[in-house]
Amino acid sequence: MxxxxxxxxxxxxxxxxxxxxxxxxxxxxxxxxxxxxxxxxxxxxxxxxxxxxxxxxxxxxxxxxxxxxxxxQCSSEVTAAYKAQLCNGTTLIDLTGGFGVDSHYFSRVNQSVTHCELNKELSAIASRNAPLLGQHNINFISGDGMKLIRNTSQHFDTVYIDPARRSNSGKVFMLRDCTPDVVENLDLLLNSTNRLLIKTAPLLDISAGLKELRHVSAIHIVSVRNECKELIWVLEKGFGGRTQIVSTTLNGTQKQFSFLMGDEVRAAISGTPAPGDYLYEPDVALLKSGAFNLIAERYQLSKFHHQTQLYTANQIDESFPGRIFRIDEVLSAGVVKKEKDLRGSVIVRNYPDKAAVLVEKYHIKSSDTQFMIFTQSASAGKIILKSTIIQHY
Missing domain, CATH: 1.10.10.1110 (Methyltransferase PG1098, N-terminal domain)
Known part of the structure; x- marks a missing residue:
């Protein structure tokens, strides 16, 4: 520095x-x-x-x-503030402190926070900035947080860790592919706390993670402006119940969709003979949860097609985490060919052509409020929905 x-x-x-x-x-x-x-x-x-x-x-x-x-690579303030809501008690140790954004927000809800960082310069920078930001209850330690946990008898109310992938190759990875290895060190970590928070990249498969870990009471899927930012795994020592999945969208206002593992299997789903008055497009945090049928059941929606994660209804539910469109007109591909002066941002879901191809093919002009949604319905096959957005992410 x-x-x-x-x-x-x-x-x-x-x-x-x-x-x-x-x-x-x-x-x-x-x-x-x-x-x-x-x-x-x-x-x-x-x-x-x-x-x-x-x-x-x-x-x-x-x-x-x-x-x-x-x-x-560090957390945004929006996601760090959300993670601070998941703490328990008054003492917390951040084993992978980095620039200190998460620790900053943890310090607002804990009496004492310990920030560990292997990179000496990064630790010094975070420590130097802390007083400027009004932080006076963070103890900065330049060193290996896992070694500290291994050699201390101190018990923390919450332990937080953000393991990094050892390799960026490939889209699918396991927790064992990260360092520190939380799977191998799970017992060690839980010896120091009753509540462990693990942050992972959204690419981590939820089912695979549940097979690697124990005591997972909740998994928080966090998105900002329809971009899935992180998964937060909440582990509670001794927990043996069903894991809660919480999809959270942080877009100025916080919206949540939560359920218990197994609820999706029991969810009923209704098809629809034709599009209703409105189209619902789920936020990526909902889609990551995999609860496609439960979304329909919870918000009283119908799916266009069993392979399309778009929904329709005749009413507006503003609590829905995602976009809502008013369907102005339903067109077939044959009718669209004859249309002149088509306008709208193009959305493609379960349709054979890509958006760029369709824009060129039908000479569609861009628009911020009008949308051309190319999709399929179970009853009518390929359809195009001329729509107006009424709720953004």
Whole structure:
């Protein structure tokens, strides 16, 4: 960590050049002795990346930023605040602390937080920024959190860990493919707490994870603006009941859809002879849950087609986590060919052509409020729905 970067003149330069070309700055001679152009470029790029993801950091004067990759990999404030709701008790240890975003929010609901980070520089940066952000109850330890757990007799009310994948190759991975290996060290972790929170990437298969872990009381599937951000596995020592699945959308307002494992198997599903007045498109957090029939049952919807995760109804339910469209007209492919001046953003679900192909084929002009939804229904086969969006993600 280069302490010269905290100088007021340097900080002013970073603020003034927030929209500058960082590649040019990195290659140019630095106007400040002891600070390289690359260091200035990184501070600018990392601060700019934080403007939406970490607004508290962005709006706090004097924040020292780590390499840009650390900002890209850390939790957003929105998801960190959500995880803080899942804590129990007053003491927590964050075994993979990183830039300290999660620990910041954990410190708001715990009397004492321990932040462990293997990377000495990242640990120093997080510790240095903490007082600027009003954090005074976080103990920063530069070292291996797993070693600390192994060598301490202290009991924590909550243990939090964010294991990293050892390899980014392939889309499917197991918890055993991550480090620290929470599967191998599960007993060790649960010896130090009654409540373990594990954050994983959304690519992790839920069924596979349940086979690897024990005592899973809940799995939280968290999305922001229809992008699945993370899975939070809640383990409670001694828990042996059915796991609760909680799909949460964080889009300004929080919406949730929850159920117990096994409920989907028992859910009834109704088909529909024709599209109703409205179309419902589930958020990715709902789709990740796999409860396709339960979604229909819970919100009193009908599915267009058994292979299409689109639903229809004659009423609006604003509690639905996802988009809702008013269906203005139902067209066949033959009719669409004859239409002139077609407008709308194209959505394709269970339809043989891709969106880009359909836009070119039918000369469809873009629109922010109008949509052309190409899909299939069980009764009419391939259909196109001219629709107007009335609820966004």
């Amino acid at each position: 280069n302490s010269l970067i905290t100088d007021s003149a340097v900080q002013e330069y970073i603020r003034e050049h927030l929209n500058a070309d960082v590649h040019t700055i990195a290659m140019a001679k630095s106007p400040f002795p002891g600070i390289t152009g690359q260091e200035l470029a990184n501070q600018i790029a990392a601060r700019k990346k934080s403007s939406k993801k970490l607004p508290s950091w962005f709006n706090t004067a004097g924040i020292y930023y780590p390499p840009l990759l650390s900002i890209e």
